[in-house]
Amino acid sequence: MKFPKINLDNLKNEGTDSVTPQERRKFLKLGLAIAGVYAGGKILSLTSVIGTAHASGGGVEFVKKYPYNPHYSMVIRQSLCIDCEKCVDACNTTNHVPEYGYRTRILTKKYTGNLDKQVEFIPVLCNHCNDAPCVRACPTKATYKDPITGIVRMESKKCIGCKTCMLACPYDARYFSAARRAVDKCDFCWEERLSKGKKQTGCSAACPTGARTFGNLTDPDNIVYKLVHQLEEQVWVLRPADDTKPNIFYMKGNMRSVDNILRGQKFINFSSEKR
Amino acid sequence: MTGRMVNISKRWGFHGVEALRNASTTYKMVMGFFVLLALAGAVVGLHGLLVGYHHVYGVTREISWGLLISAYIFCVVTSTGLCIVSSIGHVFGGEAFMPIAKRAVFMSIMFMFGGFCIIFFDIENPFRMAIWNVFSPNFVSNMWWMGTLYGAYLVFMVIEYYFLLEQNHTLSRLMGFFGLVVGIAAHSNLGAVFGMLHGRPFWYGPYLPIYFIFSAAMSGGCAILFFTTLGWRINPEIMNQRMERSVKAVTQITIFLISVIIFFTIWKIITGMVSEGKHLVIMSFLSGDYAINFWVFEVFLGMFLPLYLLIRSRGNNFNLILTATGLMMIGIFFMRYDIVIPGQMESVYHSMGVVEAADMLTYTPSFHEIMASLFGIAFIAFAYFAGEKMLNGHQLEKHEIVPEGGYICPGCGAIHYMEEGETEEDAMKRHHRIW
Numbered sequence: 001m002k003f004p005k006i007n008l009d010n011l012k013n014e015g016t017d018s019v020t021p022q023e024r025r026k027f028l029k030l031g032l033a034i035a036g037v038y039a040g041g042k043i044l045s046l047t048s049v050i051g052t053a054h055a056s057g058g059g060v061e062f063v064k065k066y067p068y069n070p071h072y073s074m075v076i077r078q079s080l081c082i083d084c085e086k087c088v089d090a091c092n093t094t095n096h097v098p099e100y101g102y103r104t105r106i107l108t109k110k111y112t113g114n115l116d117k118q119v120e121f122i123p124v125l126c127n128h129c130n131d132a133p134c135v136r137a138c139p140t141k142a143t144y145k146d147p148i149t150g151i152v153r154m155e156s157k158k159c160i161g162c163k164t165c166m167l168a169c170p171y172d173a174r175y176f177s178a179a180r181r182a183v184d185k186c187d188f189c190w191e192e193r194l195s196k197g198k199k200q201t202g203c204s205a206a207c208p209t210g211a212r213t214f215g216n217l218t219d220p221d222n223i224v225y226k227l228v229h230q231l232e233e234q235v236w237v238l239r240p241a242d243d244t245k246p247n248i249f250y251m252k253g254n255m256r257s258v259d260n261i262l263r264g265q266k267f268i269n270f271s272s273e274k275r
Numbered sequence: 276m277t278g279r280m281v282n283i284s285k286r287w288g289f290h291g292v293e294a295l296r297n298a299s300t301t302y303k304m305v306m307g308f309f310v311l312l313a314l315a316g317a318v319v320g321l322h323g324l325l326v327g328y329h330h331v332y333g334v335t336r337e338i339s340w341g342l343l344i345s346a347y348i349f350c351v352v353t354s355t356g357l358c359i360v361s362s363i364g365h366v367f368g369g370e371a372f373m374p375i376a377k378r379a380v381f382m383s384i385m386f387m388f389g390g391f392c393i394i395f396f397d398i399e400n401p402f403r404m405a406i407w408n409v410f411s412p413n414f415v416s417n418m419w420w421m422g423t424l425y426g427a428y429l430v431f432m433v434i435e436y437y438f439l440l441e442q443n444h445t446l447s448r449l450m451g452f453f454g455l456v457v458g459i460a461a462h463s464n465l466g467a468v469f470g471m472l473h474g475r476p477f478w479y480g481p482y483l484p485i486y487f488i489f490s491a492a493m494s495g496g497c498a499i500l501f502f503t504t505l506g507w508r509i510n511p512e513i514m515n516q517r518m519e520r521s522v523k524a525v526t527q528i529t530i531f532l533i534s535v536i537i538f539f540t541i542w543k544i545i546t547g548m549v550s551e552g553k554h555l556v557i558m559s560f561l562s563g564d565y566a567i568n569f570w571v572f573e574v575f576l577g578m579f580l581p582l583y584l585l586i587r588s589r590g591n592n593f594n595l596i597l598t599a600t601g602l603m604m605i606g607i608f609f610m611r612y613d614i615v616i617p618g619q620m621e622s623v624y625h626s627m628g629v630v631e632a633a634d635m636l637t638y639t640p641s642f643h644e645i646m647a648s649l650f651g652i653a654f655i656a657f658a659y660f661a662g663e664k665m666l667n668g669h670q671l672e673k674h675e676i677v678p679e680g681g682y683i684c685p686g687c688g689a690i691h692y693m694e695e696g697e698t699e700e701d702a703m704k705r706h707h708r709i710w
Contacts, residue, residue, distance in 0.1 A: 101336070136416060138416055139412075139416045139422060160403045162397075162398050162399075163340065166336060172624065
């Protein structure tokens with residue numbers, strides 16, 4: 001994000017009359033985002049990181065910056081997760097995950113002293129990073145970014161089992177599968193579902209509350225696009241300091257604005273279409 | 276054929292299997308012990324390979340590098356270090372370091388083999404590695420560079436050793452130079468395998484590649500002193516005036532390198548204490564789970580005790596040097612362990628404050644891991660003891676570069692210079708002020 005150079009000393013006070021509500025909101029949001037108020041922790045950055053652009057608070061213009069098409073992505077609406085683990089079960093069944101491993105799991109965060117919630121559930125999985133550390137670390141290119149979809153996939157026959165990728169991954173998304181004789185990881189169900197024409201991953205299809213939303217980030221009509229490209233609610237990624245440009249976005253996801261987006265409701269006053 | 280064998284024996288100082296047979300019973304028992312240990316290690320390791328490592332190893336998905344990687348690093352660090360310290364003599368022409376070259380290069384090769392033995396039981400598909408390392412190389416992977424360069428390093432060292440035996444000093448020097456360059460590149464890449472994992476703050480940064488090189492040199496100095504003084508205990512004849520001077524020089528440089536590593540360690544601790552990502556690990560060194568590893572083994576046995584003892588030895592009390600460096604080898608092993616395991620003890624989700632990642636991760640080596648590590652270590656030990664006998668204490672009739680006008684004193688083994696019109700005998704008398 002670039003800021004214009006402003007000489008603060010010579011700046012005139014323009015007053016607050018000329019500031020539109022949108023601008024005011026955007027400014028406040030920026031401040032809150034920097035302070036990381038929404039989720040309170042060092043995992044939070046400004047917002048999600050795609051290229052150098054912001055995912056929220058921006059506009060359509062940087063859609064071109066998404067390097068893949070379809071650019072598969074997942075938005076996790078944290079407040080909706082109830083830890084039923086149906087996603088984990090679905091994943092294990094779909095992808096034949098052995099007992100000692102997992103491709104996705106749900107973390108629990110406990111709070112004390114809050115008036116509303118004492119506990120929060122955070123589903124985690126492979127972030128399919130645009131700058132994936134595992135892909136760089138693999139000596140034999142056994143793990144690679146799919147050039148079309150951006151999914152981080154495994155070519156099991158090339159895996160020598162050195163486990164460098166498991167340590168390179170800042171999301172603990174990999175484990176060694178004895179059955180495959182290779183490291184195994186989430187592939188957004190590419191092998192078992194997407195490549196067979198299905199539109200949803202096993203976990204997102206199984207989620208009863210809609211906490212996991214899977215879709216294509218380059219399609220403006222897609223729900224994932226809409227959830228990421230809204231102004232009203234904070235969107236973030238895990239461990240932004242590692243700068244891996246992840247494709248799993250997190251938000252609380254229980255505000256009315258999100259409901260409006262999901263219902264496809266248009267705001268007449270703000271719509272560019274004439275009444 | 277027989278004539279050729281005799282010839283090689285003379286040229287190479289090779290005493291053959293006969294020398295093993297003539298060894299004392301105690302010596303044979305020591306060798307037998309290490310052979311059995313290596314065999315047992317190999318059998319247990321193969322058992323693990325057959326039933327699947329995840330059943331028998333202590334490593335988990337979070338701590339996926341355990342004792343085997345630590346032992347591998349210990350071996351390759353020592354191998355590189357032997358190469359670095361011995362190269363001062365036979366590559367760069369530091370005369371004092373020349374007599375230790377042959378043993379150092381031999382042990383360097385054996386440590387490398389031992390390291391490969393250990394990594395064989397850590398890598399899940401070692402046979403695939405041979406294929407895909409060649410056909411699907413990832414040039415931005417440190418792991419690929421490390422493996423490939425260490426392969427090349429081993430080749431150079433073997434060729435160099437052959438030329439050392441052949442007393443072709445021009446080619447051995449050239450190969451030694453290539454081996455050194457490739458070895459340092461490989462070794463710093465090993466540091467970078469850790470140093471470039473930016474999700475692991477304890478490892479991330481340029482510190483480890485740099486530290487690994489200096490640490491290797493220190494291990495190399497220690498290993499040369501240990502194996503030379505142990506060789507002296509086995510066969511006192513290997514010690515002559517030149518060798519004594521050499522041991523003194525290596526002692527001096529080892530003292531210097533221990534000081535360097537003390538300096539490195541101090542700053543690792545101090546900078547780590549103010550770093551959010553490293554703080555927990557550093558505190559576990561100072562007063563937590565790794566306090567005994569750190570204070571007793573790494574600091575006391577690995578640095579301060581050998582530093583004190585080596586200074587006390589003045590480079591000529593070989594028994595003291597043997598004790599100091601023997602303890603130091605144990606300390607160095609823990610140094611490697613303390614790099615590998617604690618770097619993984621903090622879960623990647625710890626900073627999020629979630630319940631699942633609240634505790635530090637723990638790791639205990641399993642029986643299979645210990646035995647598979649001992650396979651490599653015992654192989655190295657056996658190779659050393661067999662080498663001392665078969666290669667006659669690594670002595671040669673002539674194994675150093677003799678400058679113009681010089682000759683090797685048959686009495687002391689040092690290089691003497693003849694003045695004009697002087698015979699060798701006169702020169703020897705002059706040098707030794709006897710007769």
